[in-house]
Amino acid sequence: MYQDGDFRVSRRQPHGERWVLVTAPLTTHLIHPADSADAAWWRHAVIYQIYPRSWSDASGDGIGDLPGITARLQHLKDLGVDAVWFSPFYTSPQADAGYDVADYRDIDHLFGSLADADAMVAKIHELGLKVIVDLVPNHTSDEHAWFKAALAAGPGSPERDRYMFRDGKGADGSEPPNDWNSVFGGPGWTRVTEADGSLGQWYLHLFDTKQPDLNWDNEEVRAEFEAILRFWLDRGIDGFRVDVAHGLVKEPGLPDYDAELHILDGEIKDGSPRPPMWDQDGVHEVYRAWRKVLDSYGQPDRILCAEAWVRPQERAVRYVRPDEMHQAFNFDFLQTQWRAADLREVIQSSLEAADSVGAPSTWVLSNHDVVRHASRLGLPVGERRPNGIGPDDPQPDRELGLRRARAATTLMLSLPGGAYLYQGEELGLPDSTDMPAKYRQDPTFIRTKGKEIGRDGCRVPIPWEKDAPSFGFGPGAETWLPQPEVYGEYAVDQQVGVEGSTLELYRTVLRLRHERQLGTGGLQEFEGLGDDVVALVNTGQGEDTLVVANLGAEPVALPEGAEVLVASGELTDDGQVPTDTTVWARLA
Incomplete structure (x- = not known):
């Protein structure tokens, strides 16, 4: 040393x-300090996120699917990652691109079938990789059988108790139960029409109106999700990424909360009360129960990773105490400005916080909810991270952004702990920043009437072959979101074996990370x-x-x-x- x-x-x-x-x-x-050389796989794994709609389309309908994914899995083996995380592929009306689940035990017809999922998982395991699937426990779709039953059963029923139904305020109940807003814009409550045609109760949806929040004080809800965990574990799944992990439990009484708050920017400052919809202590009881379910499957470990936008770090690491989750996304690192002092501080504080509970830190720069870092880092340093970039917004410097993105990733993959990569970042893909409004599908864009551009720009189908229809994404020319013409320059076939390409940089860095065992290393400044x-x-x-x-x-x-x-x-x-x-x- x-x-x-x-x-x-x-x-x-x-x-x-x-x-x-x-x-x-x-x-x-x-x-x-260094981890043990034989540390569990998840303490140092590099996990690659696939957004199923946008990775590879076998059917030709312009939407990615499971057979398309299976056909291109060798790319991930060659890249050098350890596991694959899939955004939701469950049965869904797709109001929020699959994060509105109608059936947690089946595959949406857009993506294939359960047989296709089983074949994909088998292929991934054959390649020596592990499989992480998304789990969405904060809310279901309004087309879920439970919610349909709740509407039919009426106020006070056991069916309604599975969700957050409340009577409205005012003499006629015409005002929402409290002042909470939706993360996607607009009110967080919607009033229902009862079976007799009268206006009735209100239901909470912290996201879209088609995503009613579940009531996690209900034992039936808790039992159902433990059964869902077992359903997928029995099919060979190696772990779960838990969506909105900090949002399941709400403060009793659902008090008003008039401070501005966003799921992606929710730091508590100046003695303000903790937001009643986020990071309530009761969520930890849920995850302790889930950990027992996963541990019952023995070795190798099946894991839980929290999407928990929680600050400060001392509260965030409570999700990864030894009897709870295994990992939590390090969003502080993702949001850090491109300044050396800021990076040094977040690396040290992240490791210290994780070490305090015996957990590994994780590192991430891009995902399906944020502007890709090849574009984000091409914006002026010091500005607030935008929620999407549109054609009328200041445009990133593409060359500068890619240079910084390559540097940031090379730094990130040198750090001990786990790391997450988002599909296409190994190609240096920028966000689609010139997409016309008519193509945008993010409910954030729709509910805010375009005030917030939203996440479509980072979700565009990725390019495989420069001169093929849809850049090789599928057999047809059309894709569910339009691909920028510039994506042809970034296609896989333009980078494989090309010295200095971003793809070859990723392959080299990942190979060296494994050979030099950096994921379990100690770190000195x-x-x-x-x-x-x-x-x-x-x-x-x-x-x-x-x-x-x-x-x-x-x-x-x-x-x-x-x-x-x-x-x-x-x-x-x-x-x-x-x-x-x-x-x-x-x-x-």
Whole structure:
């Protein structure tokens, strides 16, 4: 392991009116101890997210499907990931692209059948990968059999108690039960028409009107979801990503909450009360029960990963205590500005928080809910992350965004713990930012009348072959969301085997991450390369790996004797690390 004073660096610095060459020793401090070399698979796995609508279409209807996915799984094996996470493919009216589930035990006809799912899972396991599926427990579709039964049964019935039905305020019940709004815009309550034709109760939907919230104080709801877990575990599923994991339990009495709050930006500040719809302590009882179900299946571990937009980190890591979930997405890292100080702080605080409960940290830069980081990082530093980018918005710098995205990913994959990749990021795909309004389908765009652009731009079908119809996505030319013409440049067949391509960078970095066992390594911060540099040493399980990410304006020299293993971009002629570039090096 590297010891203080073992290495020195030479760099130019101003001295009066001239520059001089200064040689200085480098020092480190430990920010994360190494995990055991035989740590459980999920503590260091790289997991690749497939958005089924947009990965590969075998049927030719312009929508991705399970047979299409199965036919292209070798891509993931060649890429070097460890597991695949699927966004929902359950039976659904698709009001929110499958996050409105009508039947948790069947496959939507858009994607195929249960037999197709079984064949896909078998193929994934044959390739030596694991399978994670989405679970949506905060709400169902309004076309779920339970909700239909609730409408038919009427107020006070056991069927209605499965959901969050309440009487309205006012003498005639014409006002919503409280002032909560939907994450997608507009009110969070909808009034129903009772069987006799009269206006009746209201039901809560923190998302779309077609996504009624379940009542997690109801024992039947809890028992049903434990049975759903077993249904998929019995079919060989290796784990679950839990949607809106922080939202299941609401504060008793459903009090008003007049502070502004968004699911993606919900930090509690200045002594404000905890939002009554998010991160209630009761959710942890649910996940302890689920953990017992998964543990009953023995080895290798079946896992739970929380989509929990929770701050501060001390509350977020409560979801990954030893008897609860295995992982939680690190959204603080995703939202960090492209500044060295910010990145150093979030890496250290994330690891410290996870270490405090004995859990691995996870790292993620893109997913199906945010602007792709190849576009996001092409926007001015310091601005708030946009919820989608439209043709009338300031456009990202595509070249700058990709350069920074490659550097950010190379930094991310050097970090110990788990990591998540979103389909197409290995190609360097930008968001579709010029999509006409008529094609947009995100309920956020619809419910806010276009004020919020929403997530369609990151969900466009990915390109496989530059000169094929729909860039090889399927046999037809049409896709459910239109592909930008520029996507042809990013197609898989334009990058395979091409030195310097983003795809080959990902393959190289993932191979080295596994070979050097960085996922279970310890981490030291390397000091002495400048304030605009993130410099780390990952101890792996043997040879140390130096990681240098330069976010400054001037090139940075590597320590004397450092041997470059991989770089996110070209180095200078004299071997220095230019701006917006990350290097891994062997410390000789």
